[in-house]
Structure formats: structure tokens, C-alpha cells
Amino acid sequence: AAGPPARDPRRLLLTPDPAGISESEDGLGGAAGGRPAEVSLEEALTRLAEFLSAHLGAEESCGHPPDWGKSVEAPPLLTLTSQLVALLAWIRSPRGRQALLQDTQPASGVQLSGPDGPPFQEESPSHPSPAPRETPRGEAQGQQCPPLEEEQRAWHRLELLILGQLEELKQQLEQQEEELGRLRLGVGATDSEKRVQHLTLENEALKQSLSLMQELLLRWGPGPSSRDLQPQAAWILPDQQEETEALVELQRRLQEAQATTEALRIQLQQETEQNCRQELQQVHEQLAGLRARMASLRQGCGDLRGLVSTFTQSCQGSLSEARGQVSWALGAMLAEGDEMQRPEEQQGPPMRGPGRLLELKGNIRVLCRLRPGPSCSLVSTEPGPRGVVTTCYRGRQRRFRLDWVFPPDASQEEVFRELQPAVLSCLQGYSICIFTYGQTGTGKTYSMEGPPDDPGIAPRALQSLFEEMGARGQHRVTLSMVEIYNEAVRDLLAPGPPERLAVRQGPAGQGGIQVAGLTHWDVPNLETLHQMLSLGRSNRATAATAMNQHSSRSHALVTLTLRAAAPPLGPGTTGTLHLVDLAGSERAWKPGSADAAPGDQARAQRLREARTINRSLLALGSVMAALRARRPHVPFRDSQLTRLLQPALGPGATAVLLLQISTRPGDLGETVCSLKFAERVGRVELGPARRRRVPRSGTPSSLSTDTQLTETPGTPTPPPRSPPSPRPDSGARSQGPPPQPRA
Numbered sequence: 001a002a003g004p005p006a007r008d009p010r011r012l013l014l015t016p017d018p019a020g021i022s023e024s025e026d027g028l029g030g031a032a033g034g035r036p037a038e039v040s041l042e043e044a045l046t047r048l049a050e051f052l053s054a055h056l057g058a059e060e061s062c063g064h065p066p067d068w069g070k071s072v073e074a075p076p077l078l079t080l081t082s083q084l085v086a087l088l089a090w091i092r093s094p095r096g097r098q099a100l101l102q103d104t105q106p107a108s109g110v111q112l113s114g115p116d117g118p119p120f121q122e123e124s125p126s127h128p129s130p131a132p133r134e135t136p137r138g139e140a141q142g143q144q145c146p147p148l149e150e151e152q153r154a155w156h157r158l159e160l161l162i163l164g165q166l167e168e169l170k171q172q173l174e175q176q177e178e179e180l181g182r183l184r185l186g187v188g189a190t191d192s193e194k195r196v197q198h199l200t201l202e203n204e205a206l207k208q209s210l211s212l213m214q215e216l217l218l219r220w221g222p223g224p225s226s227r228d229l230q231p232q233a234a235w236i237l238p239d240q241q242e243e244t245e246a247l248v249e250l251q252r253r254l255q256e257a258q259a260t261t262e263a264l265r266i267q268l269q270q271e272t273e274q275n276c277r278q279e280l281q282q283v284h285e286q287l288a289g290l291r292a293r294m295a296s297l298r299q300g301c302g303d304l305r306g307l308v309s310t311f312t313q314s315c316q317g318s319l320s321e322a323r324g325q326v327s328w329a330l331g332a333m334l335a336e337g338d339e340m341q342r343p344e345e346q347q348g349p350p351m352r353g354p355g356r357l358l359e360l361k362g363n364i365r366v367l368c369r370l371r372p373g374p375s376c377s378l379v380s381t382e383p384g385p386r387g388v389v390t391t392c393y394r395g396r397q398r399r400f401r402l403d404w405v406f407p408p409d410a411s412q413e414e415v416f417r418e419l420q421p422a423v424l425s426c427l428q429g430y431s432i433c434i435f436t437y438g439q440t441g442t443g444k445t446y447s448m449e450g451p452p453d454d455p456g457i458a459p460r461a462l463q464s465l466f467e468e469m470g471a472r473g474q475h476r477v478t479l480s481m482v483e484i485y486n487e488a489v490r491d492l493l494a495p496g497p498p499e500r501l502a503v504r505q506g507p508a509g510q511g512g513i514q515v516a517g518l519t520h521w522d523v524p525n526l527e528t529l530h531q532m533l534s535l536g537r538s539n540r541a542t543a544a545t546a547m548n549q550h551s552s553r554s555h556a557l558v559t560l561t562l563r564a565a566a567p568p569l570g571p572g573t574t575g576t577l578h579l580v581d582l583a584g585s586e587r588a589w590k591p592g593s594a595d596a597a598p599g600d601q602a603r604a605q606r607l608r609e610a611r612t613i614n615r616s617l618l619a620l621g622s623v624m625a626a627l628r629a630r631r632p633h634v635p636f637r638d639s640q641l642t643r644l645l646q647p648a649l650g651p652g653a654t655a656v657l658l659l660q661i662s663t664r665p666g667d668l669g670e671t672v673c674s675l676k677f678a679e680r681v682g683r684v685e686l687g688p689a690r691r692r693r694v695p696r697s698g699t700p701s702s703l704s705t706d707t708q709l710t711e712t713p714g715t716p717t718p719p720p721r722s723p724p725s726p727r728p729d730s731g732a733r734s735q736g737p738p739p740q741p742r743a
């Protein structure tokens, strides 16, 4: 009458009792005798135990440690499976059979509770019920329903129980699907992925549980085994069929959920990959921007380095030049001090202001004078010291800064005033070279010689020098004058017919060059000097061109040597003044130049003149470029002009370039070329200006500081005589022997 105590079927799983298992094993052993050896039940139980332990391990790995005390958290399929296994084992046992049989009666030890049936009591293995009443097998069979019917009834109750569990399982699956739907909305990629993994594992576990349960139901039901059921389809009750269908449906939904989970996982993976790609692209773009910035910074750094290097070089150059000037000034002051300590009759010429001013101004100066003419908007000037000439040629504007810019209306006196200090420094032993440069017809001769009523640089310089010397009267003045025409050097003051003179290098150790046969005239006074200059000018080759009827087609060099009388006990000084009137630079192909000359012979002559003039001016430009770049080799030998100018452009010399330019629009190209040349010359550094001192025994025959232009042996220097008379038609003379100076 006292059956096994009622027990919640889930407790079988949550608190497994080994005793119950042993009983079921016993029951199996008993069943094995009457049925085919179904060892696979044990095997199934073992597999189930492994599965349960594996599932619980999975639960733990998912961060949900199993809580045996909370039965509601156990997966329902597992609960159901455990119940099923325990129930099967119990049913197989003799006591279970007996209890089932008794359960048909009110005193049954097991009460099965179905959805609509009465509560169902099961004998708990952990609380073994009192031993059932022993009933002989035959008596039981004889007194109660046939065993088959009893089994079917018990099985029916069990089915009800399982169906209830399945219903609960369905509800849980629906809840999981809802949760999966919520996850689809997604709160974050990482959380969603975790939940998806968790759900995937759960679904997998549920799927395995279902298939296992299905298999167990089919195989180990109380009736014939599944192998027996299949051929006897009539044995399958409608409830069983429904259950099977429900299981299939459940399986299908599980597969769907699994597919959805997989799709969600793939979608999440794709989104993550896309996000990563976008971030990677952004990083790439930032990297490219950084690289570009880095390259521009590098370039800026290189430019800055170049600027710093240029600035350093420029500073060093200026510093060395300043050092040279300071040391020279100190030396000069010491020498001057020594000189002042000497008796007055032993002293040389006084050191005056112009010399020192010259030293401080620099040894190459570039002045620019504009020829009067119609104003042109393409050439503008800012006259005065450090003046600027701005040209606009072929759409390009250029600014040329020069030491001094004389406007077109500047007078001859204004121009000379700027040159006077340099001219007077010759009396103190300096070497000065003043040369005019520019396009033909721009006023070179006008500036250098000038008309009689408005004399130019040369007459004013000589007058100024003689005035200065008149006060002291201690200088000996020597004059020579040559022209370079078609690369032939001719003596303009030669007593006989003009001959081509040979220019050669001086003896080693003496330096300079020598012009064999060149005559030097002692000039006692200014009047004689003017007469001799007129004679030389008359001998100068001139030829008419279309641009300038009195164009000079040769370079003219006037050299004045000023030797201070040597005191008995001290050295004298030798200053030199070179006045160079260069032939006009002219493009041979320019219309109106050589082509315009009448006659083939005359045209060929003009063309040849233009070529040689341009070649010699080009050589002068090369010399200036080499001097500016401080090259060890300066190509002085490239032309007769540069050969003769070598002493005037050597170290310690001072040169003044007077650039003549035209403002006519048609001359703009030549004007720009001339300005470029002047700009290059302005950058040349010849070193600090130096005075030349000659020993007491020295012969004052040299015309420059470094060059000895000696006479041809046997051609004595003409003694101071009365000045030669210039020919009255000297201005029209183009070629031919120079007039003989009158005795």
C-alpha cells in the first residue's frame, strides 16, 4: 500500500542517484534473459552520461556554470531525456513493472502526470520504496489485465508525460527564437557574436538531445523494439505518430534556427570585415597625407639648407673681403705713419681722401647712363646711388640694380663727379680703369670724350689730375694710346706709320704682358696732353654705320702713368689710369647694321668688324665671369682686348664700368643684354685696392701696376717735346697711318 514517494521527474536528472542506476542495471540484466541482449541500452546510457557531462562542460565554457539547485535553468530536453532514461530503466526493472501494474490500481507506487491526467508518482531510486507486495507472475497475469495491455497503458502515460515535456520544450524554443530575433536587432557586434555562439551551442545540444531521445523512444519503448515496430506499422499508435511528427517539426525548426543563426553570424562577419576595411582605408589615406606632408617638409628643409648654405657662403665672402680691407687699411695706416715720421723731403705724395674712399667703395663699380631720347614705358629708372633700371622685354619684367644710375638728362659734370675720386687716387699709386660699354650709338664716346664745349670723362680727368699735380709738382706723367681694330693692336701715337704690335706675356717672375714697339710720351703739361690725345683720336679707325655716322669700330685704350717722384730715402708710387672706349656691341644680323652697308666689300668689312668686336666683348664677359666665380684660370688670352686689360682687372686694381643704354623700344633687346653684362660685372670681386710702390731704382715705364708695356728696343721714349698737332680732319678719318707727331 505504501508505494514509492512522489517525486518531481526533473529531480532524477538534477540529483542522479547511483542506486537507481544500479537498480536499472539489475532490471536490464533481468530483461536480458527474456529478450534479445540489448546491451546498447547501457551503451546508450553511457553515451547519454557523456553527452550530459559534455553539455554541462559546454555550459560552463559559455560562462553559465551549472547550478544544480536551480532546476529551471536546466535545458528541458536534457531533463526530459534523463527522466526518460531513468523511467525506462525503472520500467524494465521487475519492481517497475509491478508498480506499473499496481498503478492501474489506486495503490500504485508511481503516479504519472500527463497534460490532462492525474498526478503521476514515480518511485525514486534515491528513496526506494518499500518492497512491493510479492505477487506470483501467473497470479498477476491471471488476476489483472494482460501484460501487453498494461504495458501499453503505462506507455501511454509515459507518452503523456513526454508530450508535456515536449510542449514545455516548444515554449522554450519559441522563447529562444524571440531572443534570437532581439539579437538580430543587435546592440553590439561583440555581444551579439557571443550570444550567437551561445545560442548555436544550445541549439546544437538541443538537436542532439532530440535525436537521441527520438532514437531511444523508438528503440527502448516498453513495447517491441523499433526493429519490431517497423515491420508492424499497425503497432504505432496515433499519439506516437503525432509525437514523431512533432519531433520532426521540432527538428525542422531547429534547423531553421540554426540556419538563421548561421546567416546572422555571416552577416555580422561581413559587417565586421566591412568596418575593418573602411578603417583600413582611412588609415591608408591618413598615411598618404602624412607621406605627402613629409615630402613637402623634406623639400622645404632642402630649400632652407640651400638658403643657409648660400647665406653662409655669402657671409664668408663678405667677411674675407672685409678682413682684407681692414688688414690693408691697417697696413696702409702703418706705412703712412712711417712716412710721416720721415723728414718732409723724403715723404711721398700725401694719402688723400679719394684713395681711402675708393678702397671702401669696392674695386668694381658699375654706373649706368641713359642716352637722351624719347621716353619709353618699357624702360624705367630709379636714378641715383644704388639706382634701378627696370625693363619689360618680351613680357618679362626685370630689375637691374647698379651702383649709380644717371638719367638721360644727367650732365657730363655729374658723371665725372662720381668718377673723380677714383681718378685722383691714381696719384697715390692706385690702378684705375674706366671703360664705357654699350650698344653702338648709345653715347660711349660722348661720355668718354665729349664735344669740345662739353668735355667728357677723359678731358675732365686729365684736367683734374694736372690741377692736383700742379699743387705738388712731384709726378712724371707718361701717355700711351692704342686701338684694337679687328684684333690688331695699333699704336695711335706712333711716330711712324702704324704697325701691328705684338702683345706677349712678360718674362717669368715679372708678370704682366708686354707690347713690343709701343711708344710712351712724357707729358709735361695739360696742353701737350690734349694735343696728343687729339692726335690719337684722329688716328683711331672709325667707320660709318647706319646707326651712327661716327661710330667707333675699334676699342681705344688710353693709358696714363703717374709716377710720383721718389724721395731719396723712400719708395715712390706709380699710379695708372686706363681710359677705355670700347667699340659698340652690335648684333651683326640686326637690320640697319652690316647688311645696310653699301657695296659687297664694305658690307663684308662691316660684318667682319662686328664679329671681331662681339668676339672680344664676349671674351671680356668670360673674363668677368671667371673673376666673379674666382676660378683659378681667367681666360685673359682669349682676345687682345682682355690681354691688354689684364693689368686693369688684376688683383688690387679698381675698375669702373660706365654702361650706356638706349631707351628706344627698338633697342630694348640690346639694352637688356648690356644690363645683364653689367650685372655680371658688378658681382666680380678683385680684392681690396692696392697702391703700387716702386723701388727707388725702378724705371717708371710701366703703364699699369702689373703689366709692363715696354718699348721696342731701339725705339726710345720720345723726350718731352712740344705737342703734336692734330689733323684738322681727324674725325672723318677711318683708316690709314696715324699722323706723325711733330717734333
Ligand SMILES: Nc1ncnc2c1ncn2[C@@H]1O[C@H](COP(=O)(O)OP(=O)(O)OP(=O)(O)O)[C@@H](O)[C@H]1O
Pocket (backbone or CB within 6 Å): 370, 371, 372, 408, 438, 439, 440, 441, 442, 443, 444, 445, 446, 447, 548, 550, 551, 552, 553, 582, 583, 584, 585, 660
Ligand atoms: N648724353 C648725351 N647727350 C647728348 N648727346 C648724346 C648723348 N649721348 C650720346 N649722344 C649723341 O649720340 C650720338 C652717338 O653717340 P656716340 O658716338 O658717343 O655713341 P657710341 O656709343 O660711341 O657709338 P659707337 O659705339 O658707334 O662708337 C652722338 O651724336 C652723340 O652726340
